[in-house]
Amino acid sequence: MTGSPRQPDALQDLREISVRFGSDPMHIQGAGGNASVKDGAVMWIKASGTLLAEALTKEIFVDTDLPAMRRALGSNDPTADQPATFCLPGCPSLRPSIETSLHAVFPQRVVLHTHCIHTLAHAVRKDARACLADRLQEFDWAFVDYKKPGANLARGVQAVLGPDTNVVVLGNHGLIVAGESASAVADLQSRVHEALSLPAAGLKPTDTVALNALVGDGAYAAAEDPHLHQLALDPHRVARVTKGSLYPDHVIFCGIAVAAVQAGETLDQAVDRITQTGAPAPVWLIVPGAGVLLRKDAGVPARVMMRCLADVMARVPQDAALNYLSIEQNLELLDWDAEKYRQELNAC
Numbered sequence: 001m002t003g004s005p006r007q008p009d010a011l012q013d014l015r016e017i018s019v020r021f022g023s024d025p026m027h028i029q030g031a032g033g034n035a036s037v038k039d040g041a042v043m044w045i046k047a048s049g050t051l052l053a054e055a056l057t058k059e060i061f062v063d064t065d066l067p068a069m070r071r072a073l074g075s076n077d078p079t080a081d082q083p084a085t086f087c088l089p090g091c092p093s094l095r096p097s098i099e100t101s102l103h104a105v106f107p108q109r110v111v112l113h114t115h116c117i118h119t120l121a122h123a124v125r126k127d128a129r130a131c132l133a134d135r136l137q138e139f140d141w142a143f144v145d146y147k148k149p150g151a152n153l154a155r156g157v158q159a160v161l162g163p164d165t166n167v168v169v170l171g172n173h174g175l176i177v178a179g180e181s182a183s184a185v186a187d188l189q190s191r192v193h194e195a196l197s198l199p200a201a202g203l204k205p206t207d208t209v210a211l212n213a214l215v216g217d218g219a220y221a222a223a224e225d226p227h228l229h230q231l232a233l234d235p236h237r238v239a240r241v242t243k244g245s246l247y248p249d250h251v252i253f254c255g256i257a258v259a260a261v262q263a264g265e266t267l268d269q270a271v272d273r274i275t276q277t278g279a280p281a282p283v284w285l286i287v288p289g290a291g292v293l294l295r296k297d298a299g300v301p302a303r304v305m306m307r308c309l310a311d312v313m314a315r316v317p318q319d320a321a322l323n324y325l326s327i328e329q330n331l332e333l334l335d336w337d338a339e340k341y342r343q344e345l346n347a348c
C-alpha cells in the first residue's frame with residue numbers, strides 16, 4: 001500500500017499490525033475494532049465500515065484534526081460524536097470510525113482497539129473487575145463500565161487513565177492497548193490476550209435430523225460451522241444467549257440477543273412470534289438441543305458475529321453471572337425508539 005506523501009512512516013507499521021490482528025477472529029471479527037497513529041496534530045484512524053485485515057491492500061485510514069477533536073470532547077460539543085467533522089481537507093470519501101474519540105483521549109502515539117475473545121469472556125461478567133485484576137497484575141490497566149461507543153465512552157476512558165495506563169478493558173465491549181510504536185502495541189496486545197486466555201469447552205455433536213426436519217425448503221438452513229451449534233447444545237449457553245445481548249457489535253449485526261424455536265413450534269410459527277414484536281425476521285435461530293439455524297440470505301458480518309458469540313460463550317464458566325445490555329442500551333445501538341418498542345411488545 002503506497003500512501004500519499006503526507007502519511008507518516010509510522011502508518012505503514014500500523015498497517016502491518018492491523019492486518020495481523022484484523023485477520024485473526026480471536027482478536028477482531030469482520031469490520032470491528034480500529035487502530036490509529038498520531039503524528040503531531042494529525043491522527044490517522046481507521047475509517048468506519050472498513051476492515052483492518054485489508055490495511056495493506058486498500059486505503060482504510062483517514063487523517064483527522066486531533067486538537068479539534070480533543071477540544072470538542074473537552075467542551076461536550078455534540079460534534080465529538082460526528083467524527084467526519086474533524087476530517088482534514090483532502091481527506092478521502094471515507095468517514096472516520098465512530099470510535100475516533102476513543103483514540104483521541106490516549107496520549108500514546110499508537111492505539112489499537114479490538115474485540116478480543118478472551119477479553120470479552122471476562123468483560124461480560126458481573127465480576128469482570130475482580131477477574132481482570134487477578135490476571136492483569138503486571139499491567140497498568142483500567143476498566144470502564146459499558147457505555148454506547150462514542151464520545152461518552154471516550155470521556156469515561158479519559159477519566160480512568162493514569163499517566164502510564166496503556167491497557168483499558170471496556171465492560172461488555174472489548175480491549176484498548178496503547179504505546180509509542182506499532183511493535184510495542186502489537187506486543188502488548190499479544191501479552192494481554194495471553195494473560196486473559198481461557199480454554200474453550202469441547203464440541204458436542206449436532207442433531208442434524210431434527211434440524212433438517214425443521215428447515216424444509218424455507219428461508220433457513222443449518223449452520224455449517226460446528227462451533228456455532230454449540231450455542232444450542234449446552235442448556236446453560238441457550239439460557240444465556242437468549243436472555244439478552246452482551247456487547248454492541250452483536251446487536252448491530254445480529255439483532256437483540258438470539259432467538260430460539262420453542263418446544264412444539266414449527267419454524268414459521270417461531271418466526272411469526274418473533275416478527276409480531278416488530279423485530280425483523282431473526283438472522284439466527286437456536287433450536288435447543290439440536291443446533292443453530294441461519295437465514296440463507298445472512299451476510300458475512302452476521303456470520304462472523306455469531307461465531308464470535310460462540311467463541312465467547314465457549315469460554316465463560318458456567319457459574320459466572322453475566323451483565324446484559326439493558327433494553328435502552330440495545331435500542332440506542334439500533335437507533336430505535338425505546339418507548340415505541342415497548343408499545344409494540346405490549347401490543348402482541
Ligand SMILES: [Zn+2]
Pocket residue numbers: 032033099113114115149173174
Ligand atoms: Zn469496539
